[in-house]
Amino acid sequence: MSITDNPVFTDAEAAREWLESTLWPEGPICPHCGMIGCSTALNGKSHRPGLWKCKGCDGHFTVTVGTVMERSHIPLNKWLLAMHLMGASKKGMSAHQMHRMLGLTYKSAWFMCHRIREAMREGKIPGPLGGANKVVEVDETYVGGKAKNRAFKPVPPKEPVVALVERGGRVRSHHVATVDGKNLKPILKEQIDAASHIMTDESPIYPSMMGGFAGHSTVNHSINEYVRGGFFIHTNTVENYFSIFKRGIIGTYHHVSATHLKRYLGEFDFRYNLRSGLGVEDGERMTHIAMGVTGKRLTYRRIGGRKAAQTARHA
Numbered sequence: 001m002s003i004t005d006n007p008v009f010t011d012a013e014a015a016r017e018w019l020e021s022t023l024w025p026e027g028p029i030c031p032h033c034g035m036i037g038c039s040t041a042l043n044g045k046s047h048r049p050g051l052w053k054c055k056g057c058d059g060h061f062t063v064t065v066g067t068v069m070e071r072s073h074i075p076l077n078k079w080l081l082a083m084h085l086m087g088a089s090k091k092g093m094s095a096h097q098m099h100r101m102l103g104l105t106y107k108s109a110w111f112m113c114h115r116i117r118e119a120m121r122e123g124k125i126p127g128p129l130g131g132a133n134k135v136v137e138v139d140e141t142y143v144g145g146k147a148k149n150r151a152f153k154p155v156p157p158k159e160p161v162v163a164l165v166e167r168g169g170r171v172r173s174h175h176v177a178t179v180d181g182k183n184l185k186p187i188l189k190e191q192i193d194a195a196s197h198i199m200t201d202e203s204p205i206y207p208s209m210m211g212g213f214a215g216h217s218t219v220n221h222s223i224n225e226y227v228r229g230g231f232f233i234h235t236n237t238v239e240n241y242f243s244i245f246k247r248g249i250i251g252t253y254h255h256v257s258a259t260h261l262k263r264y265l266g267e268f269d270f271r272y273n274l275r276s277g278l279g280v281e282d283g284e285r286m287t288h289i290a291m292g293v294t295g296k297r298l299t300y301r302r303i304g305g306r307k308a309a310q311t312a313r314h315a
């Protein structure tokens, strides 16, 4: 999909039509009474664009009614372009880049980026990771804690992140308060199929939470992989995931506050889980994001408001 050639990225009406055909494959869905395909388009000049009237309840609606896009002054084609860019950019796209590329104010770009990130985070693919004869690698890392200049006092603490990655499959990463059994055990139990074989490093916290899983192997990070019991013993997959995340955080976002860390993790999880290596194309990623954006509401206040926007700008 070429950005410059595709009218959904340059024309608000084309963008609206794309949203309608994507979100309403069987015809317009009335948000008032739920009837599908029983509405007529109101094309008169006195109506706002994209207005429909339901034959069931006489209610009026558009494809963006009740969503963050409805009251946004940002044209729909720019929303779609932002979704496409965030879905396709391996290391993410900062509000600064979005502000310059889309000709929006920084504040609008910041809000839009967070809303899209939230849609990516909440669009989790259901079901546990792993299964019989499958390996799930679990590892922890620490994010942040560096101050580029003395303006940051005190230096923010490093934030622990735990990721679970099914080899050849999906990831789920979590920002936790501390890396310990109390925090990790429920996550592992809930998110990993008990028939899976778990690989971790030699951290002493893991063995106590392995009861119930099919097996557990540990690896010393400094030692090359080897084979035992039919499995390649390593945690390279989860370490690669962390390296993509950290390159994105350092290269694109420079600094991420503890408050927003889970949203950035959601963004990187989303792209990893809908990567082309699993047969997913850029267009499908955009569809997933659009469904997330229209399915939920997020007010400016809820994601931290003006104060957070300023913090992000100076970061």
Ligand SMILES: [Zn+2]
Pocket: 030, 031, 032, 033, 034, 035, 054, 055, 056, 057, 058, 059
């Ligand atoms: Zn209706």
